[in-house]
Amino acid sequence: MNQEFETKVLNINKKEVEKKLKNLGAKKLSSSLMRRWVFDWLDEDLESDYGWIRLRQEGKKVTLTYKNRRAMSKSDTKELETEVNNFDMTAEILQKIPFKRKFYQENKRTVYVFEDVEFMIDEWPGLKPHLEIEGKTKEALTKGITLLEFTGKDSGDISVNKIYKDELNVDLHKIERLSFDFFKEDKA
Numbered sequence: 001m002n003q004e005f006e007t008k009v010l011n012i013n014k015k016e017v018e019k020k021l022k023n024l025g026a027k028k029l030s031s032s033l034m035r036r037w038v039f040d041w042l043d044e045d046l047e048s049d050y051g052w053i054r055l056r057q058e059g060k061k062v063t064l065t066y067k068n069r070r071a072m073s074k075s076d077t078k079e080l081e082t083e084v085n086n087f088d089m090t091a092e093i094l095q096k097i098p099f100k101r102k103f104y105q106e107n108k109r110t111v112y113v114f115e116d117v118e119f120m121i122d123e124w125p126g127l128k129p130h131l132e133i134e135g136k137t138k139e140a141l142t143k144g145i146t147l148l149e150f151t152g153k154d155s156g157d158i159s160v161n162k163i164y165k166d167e168l169n170v171d172l173h174k175i176e177r178l179s180f181d182f183f184k185e186d187k188a
Helices: 014-024 087-095 138-147 160-168
Strands: 002-009 027-040 050-058 061-069 077-084 101-114 117-123 130-135
Touching: 002 138, 014 101, 014 117, 027 087, 050 087, 061 087, 117 138, 130 138
Parallel strands: none
Antiparallel strands: 002 077, 002 130, 027 050, 027 101, 050 061, 061 077, 101 117, 117 130
């Protein structure tokens, strides 16, 4: 199982971060709408020690991933991932499995890479943009944090659900479909 070394920096100024990345010489790889289904087979909170299945489309790339997060530290997420060729058909197949919970979510992601560090600017419905920094090693992750002068400002591998809970008092596990129209809709 692969291990991720990642952290998030919350409430960033997207334009300032992109300017810093460009000044470093980072290469912009993509900017796309991401769609995902998250499938959970346990009744436990998604913050606890267990795994879940994620189907995600980022641009033309579609991946199916088993993720296991033990904690929200920078190095406690493990994953198994493979590419699949059809988001909708794979989602339909997974819908046939009696998971306890199923969530559809959208966000926008802009990806930059500099040497051995990946920088992902994520925009989620209703939230201020945040930056995810990822490296294959702890050293690469630390380098990414330092390059952008975010030392001490990162939050660890905090889940998006926790960000929604802390910033908007919204429990994503009670929202079956989160899209960019969600906060525009009348919830009455």
